[in-house]
Amino acid sequence: MILTRDRILAEVAAGNVVIDPFDEDMVGPASVDLHLDDKVRILDDAHREIDIHDGTDYRDYSSVESLDAPLALRPGETILGITREQIRLPPNICGWLDGRSRFARLGLTIHITAGFLSPGIDNKQVLEISNLSGRTLKLHAGTRICQVILQRTDGEAVYSGRFADQTEL
Numbered sequence: 001m002i003l004t005r006d007r008i009l010a011e012v013a014a015g016n017v018v019i020d021p022f023d024e025d026m027v028g029p030a031s032v033d034l035h036l037d038d039k040v041r042i043l044d045d046a047h048r049e050i051d052i053h054d055g056t057d058y059r060d061y062s063s064v065e066s067l068d069a070p071l072a073l074r075p076g077e078t079i080l081g082i083t084r085e086q087i088r089l090p091p092n093i094c095g096w097l098d099g100r101s102r103f104a105r106l107g108l109t110i111h112i113t114a115g116f117l118s119p120g121i122d123n124k125q126v127l128e129i130s131n132l133s134g135r136t137l138k139l140h141a142g143t144r145i146c147q148v149i150l151q152r153t154d155g156e157a158v159y160s161g162r163f164a165d166q167t168e169l
Contacts, residue, residue, distance in 0.1 A: 003093070003150040004030050011093070017150065018088040018122075031098070031147040034083040034125065038067045038141040041080035041169040064169050070138040073131040078112070081127040081139070082169050087148065088122040091156035096149045097125060103145065107133025110146040117148065120158030123166040 003011065005027050011017040019032060026033045041062045050061055062080070065071075073079065089095060095117030099110045112128040127146060131137050139145075 001152045002030055003152065008032060008150060011090075011150070016090045017093060018086075020086050021084070026144070028147065031149045033100070033144040033147050034085050034097075036067070036127070036139065036141055036143050036145040037082045037084040037124070039064055039082065039169055040067050040071060040129075040139070041065075043079070067139065067141040070140050073108075073129065073137045073139055075107075075131055075134050075136065078128060078130040080169055081110075081129050081145070083125040083127065083146070084142070086122070086124050086167060087117065089117060089119055089150075091120045091158050092153050094119045094151055094153055096151065097127070098147050098149060100144065100147060106137060107131055107135070108137055118159030118161075119153055119156065120160075123163065124168070126163070126166065126169065 008017065008027050009024065012019065012022065019026075041058075041064050043062045048061070050056065058080070071079075087095070097111050097115040097117065099108065109130045109132060110127045112130065114126065114128060117125065125148070129139070
């Protein structure tokens with residue numbers, strides 16, 4: 001069951017769902033808008049080969065840069081961003097990241113495959129931001145770049161994997 005605005009606000013008021021920082025204006029009919037933070041992770045030399053295996057670590061092929069000024073995301077380019085908001089979910093609520101249609105219509109995606117927020121998380125969300133358009137798109141820190149859709153689970157679980165406490169890129 002997807003939580004609607006009134007249920008989201010009730011879960012936040014009860015302290016079951018924590019979004020920090022939080023502003024009620026971020027809550028839509030059935031989602032919460034999230035903002036792009038002020039750091040991004042840029043892949044190094046695009047011509048350098050990357051061996052994909054269980055031990056591959058994206059940090060070995062990228063560097064963190066400040067988003068003090070707008071970042072030009074070229075056509076076909078992918079970077080990592082992170083949400084300004086840290087989200088804590090209880091064991092019976094999960095979430096789904098989704099782009100905002102206003103930006104998707106311009107060719108901007110905010111996740112490739114990692115759009116799921118596991119129950120019990122307490123972290124910032126890493127965004128796999130790609131430009132699918134034929135034009136350069138300029139990214140600005142603080143933009144409401146995506147939304148999270150919250151859903152009640154059938155049963156309870158708590159994520160304890162590799163990115164359980166992620167708060168930076």
